[in-house]
Amino acid sequence: MRITFLGHAGFAVETAEALVVMDPWLSPQGAFDSAWMQLPRNHHLAPRVRELLETPGRERFLYISHEHKDHFDPEFLATLTRRDFTVLVPRFKRSALEDCFAKYGCKRVVVCEDSREVPFKGGYLKLFVSEQGTNRDSSLMVRGDGRCFLNLNDCKMHDRLVRVIAEEGPIDVFSAQFSGAIWHPTCYEYPRETYAAIARRKRDSKFEAVARALESVQPRGYIASAGPAAFLDPALFPLNFEDVNIFPRAPDLFAFLAQRLPQAPTRYLEPMPGDVLDAGTLEYVSQVPERVTTENFQDYIHAYAKDLAHVFRERRRNLMREEVDEILGRLRVELQRKLDLLDLHGRVGMPLYVELTEAPTRLLRVDFKRRRVDEVPALRDTVRYTMTVGAADIVRVLDRKLNWEDFLLSFRLRLSRNPDVYEPVLHGFLGVEVEDIREFCDGIRATESQKERTVVEVGGKRFSIQRFCPHQGADLSGGWVEEGRYVVCPRHRWQFDLHRGGVCRTNNATLCAEPLADKPEATRTESDGTATQLPR
Template sequence: MRITFIGHAGFVVETSSAVVVMDPWLSPRGAFDSAWMQLPRNHHLAPQVRELLESSPKQRYLYISHEHQDHFDPEFLETLTKRDFSVLIPKFQRSALRDTLQAYGCKRIISCRDGQEIPVPGGGYIKLFLTESGTNRDSGVLVRGDGQSFLNLNDCKIHDRLARIVESEGSIDFFSAQFSGAIWHPTCYEYSREVYEEISLKKRASKFEAVARAIQTVNPRAFLAAAGPACFLDPALFHLNLEKVNIFPRAPELFAFLKDRLPQVSTRYLEPMPGDVLEGTSLEWVHQSPERLTDENLPDYLHAYASDMAHLFRERRRNILRAEAEVIHGQLQMELRRKLDRLELHGRVGMPLYMGLNELPGQWLRVDFRLRRVDIVPEIKERSRYTMRVAAPDIARVLERKLTWEELLLSFRHRMSRTPDVYDPILHAFLGLEIEDVGEFCQDLLAAEARRERTVVTAGVKRYAIQRFCPHQGADLTEAWVEGGRYLLCPRHRWQFDLQDGGRCSANGLSIEAKCLPDTERERRQQPVREAQTQL
């Protein structure tokens, strides 16, 4: 097996009989309306990847993990003229990815169910692992061939399933998983610098711990650091690259944590650069790119990169008249009303949402979830509220269906605040989902809540009966861990539930309904959740 890193979460995995190209994000226009750019840049690899997909004599597969633009790059795919390869995609309930690729035209599209095995000629197979809940749709992929295997989770949060995957699939040689943040919280929120850094450090430590536990479970020969941070070259976002503390750490910071956290682990930690080629048997680099990114050269690298890409942001910058902003404001009001009509669980959202355009400082759209109203108001009156401000041209791209709501949020071109500072999954879904997906989200949430299976966990000398599945997105809490003798951490998103407070999560008020159990022999035979080896 030979593995070529092509940047961000992208790999080319070659066996003696097959080529699997994973998540090629190569467009020089980046992703999310050019808000995210590849770090390090990898645009020069596009001809090489194109040639592999068009001309390799081996069986050719293109794997797309999910529809986020830093993984699914239609602009690059349009440059392929010969499309006689097979496309592997996860079979999500939402058909947008499948519909786009069917129109694209290629040899065949294989929509894979969770755990479905795709045999590879000459031996070996490809297998996808899916997760789909609310706004979260993703997949990981396992390639096995030539007596070796590569498990690439990219952004896919299936940490609660890794033990079962390893038990079923056998030893894993190479492993990769996201280690850096990729979300608008706290990046776009109105926090003081002190609070911003405190939240960032907690999120960073939580992500690093999840990777450490995954490595312990998978026990690969090598961990390949990928799906790390993008960079932000829009002048309005460039400061994010140079912050001392945020949710976008680079691989050297992860490796320092892992070496301290897992001193006995034999796994090699590798930070490939775009174009690096790893020979699987020897774990030697067959080829290494001459361009290496280091902590020392990073600032100069980013400034030069931003200078080269400055034309992208000159092209997208435009001023609009107030009359045009008012038209967009009216269209946004209608869009929010349509979303609200689909939100069956509207009565659970206890605070209003205020949404405003930067160009109209004296106007807000106030979404009253309980009354199902969207009104134009001149000011914010409630102390308990959620706010979002955005530029009219940016929200117009959503209303014109050039961007999805989630892509707008991931562009970081907006400012948010919430009081109290509590995550509300229904309000979050209302903002991030397309209109046609809101009803399905509500049904999925109700179905998850109807799962009443319980399990027993041990924290210190006490045992607690809890809900087995996380109330957020259904992660299996039998794979959770305990910290500080009382806090149960979800293995998927690291939500922290206080077992001594009835299993309540202080960040959002959701609960796993923990009940302390008497010390009986029968209960002692239940499988305990392991105490954390380190404190975050």
């Protein structure tokens, strides 16, 4: 088995009988309206990947893990002329991805449920699907030539890894996201010290999740992938050089792992796009000469930005006042359509203000309680959530050139909230498409309906807690305890304080923790009688 790194989360895995191309993100326009660019740049690999997918002689698969445009690159896929290969996509409740490939004209499309196996001569593929709330993702295992590669990419299935490895056996090469990919705290108005503290906590939490995944999987080799993008838009360019943010690079992760797992036998690998790895020896079959290092990083980014400056010159445009007025009206209609379908509106205890930078005295105020969107001249609530956007950016959503989540990931907005508490319904209201609002609400209710409880022992004390995270339903039996009191969710690393009834440290979610009397002869869950002990 040979694994060619295509950049970001992309791989081409070759066995004696099959080829699997995973998440090729190769377009020179980047992703999320060009806000994200591949780091290191990999556009030169597009002809090579086309040749691999278009050359007959073995079974060929194209796997797309989820809809995010740093994984699903329609622009590159449109350049493939010979499409006699099989496309693998996960089955999500939202069918946008499979609908796209239904029209693509390839040999066949296999829409995979969770744990679906797809055989090929001498091996098989196995796809794992994870869908919770607004998070839709998947991961892929390739087994062939006596070797196994598990590519987790962005998929938040850490609570399942122990079971997967028990069922599937040893993993030679493992890959998982180690860098952030969210608009908090990136787009929020925080004092510099607060921003750095939040970013550091999130970065370290992500690193800890990778470390625990490595402890569960115990691969021979770990490939650092799905790392940070390059932010070349002049408005976003400073993100590349912040002292602390949620976009660390692989050397930062490896330094953490060296301290966290000093005896780990796993070999840590940071390939460049185009490098080819032998999954048996963990040696590179070939390496590209250009390497991005800590020493040359700044020069590399500045040269990269200079080469692509035309992309951002071309996307700038000044709007007439009449255009701004029209966009504001369309945005008000869009928000009202979302609000009309949001049947959990009563849970949101603060209004949302939306301001176009070109119209600062014409704010849209979303009143969740009354289900109204009104135009107001100024902020009038102390407790509030605010979003400021440019009309030329938000119109891309209204014109359906971007979906809402892609827009939020473009980072071309500013947000603030008072109090500074995560509100899941409001968060979903912003990021979910109109047609998916009802499904989003149903998903929250489904998570809340999971009432199974389990027992955890910490510091000699026992607590009964909800087994499933109230955020998005992760199985907390795969979590852990920090500082002798905080139960940590394995998916998003939310911390629940056992000393305060299981309340989350950063919002009002709770595990409804209850202290128990002295330990009886057997510890068991209240529902099915099986022991569930969190790691300590």
